[in-house]
Amino acid sequence: MTRLALHSRLIPGTEEAYELEHARVWPELITVMNQAGIHDWSIWRSGRDLFHLVECDDYEAAVAQLSNDPIDRRWQDHMSQFVESFAKNPDGAGGQALRHVWTMSEQTS
Template sequence: MTRLALHSRLLPGTEEAYELEHARVWPELITVMRAAGIADWSIWRSGRDLFHLVECDDYEAAVAQLRDNPTDQRWQVHMSQFVEAFAGGGQPLRHVWTMNDQTD
């Protein structure tokens, strides 16, 4: 299992609405994400900046599988009213350090 981080930014004024949309994500979206190999996806917000932590087997394969999925396509269109863009074109952030990986 791999963990990776992503960064995206909200459109101005959509912060509360974005959080409300994530209070209960569509169950069918969770199903297709799991089927694509995504074990977990967490999002943190600081102002308009969103930081995502994704745990999956193969991120590129999961994204490729979701790209053709009608449920994910509907979700992406729906969320485009809130999200300005993924930084770096949706490429994972560069991993710098993890405390648990460091030995004494």
């Protein structure tokens, strides 16, 4: 399993609405994410900055599978009113993953 971090930014003034949208994500979206090999997805917010931790089998394969899914497409279209952009990293998975620097458990193993 792979863990990776993503960074996105909210459109100014949408912070509270974004959190309300995530109070209960569509159950059918969670189903298609699981089917694509995404086991967990957590989001933290600091101001307009969002930090995501994704646990999945293969992030690039999951994104490719979800790009053709009508439920995910509908979610992405809906969320585009809140999210300004995802940070780009040419070295990261799918061009979005933040560069991994350190994990305590990996050092102590």
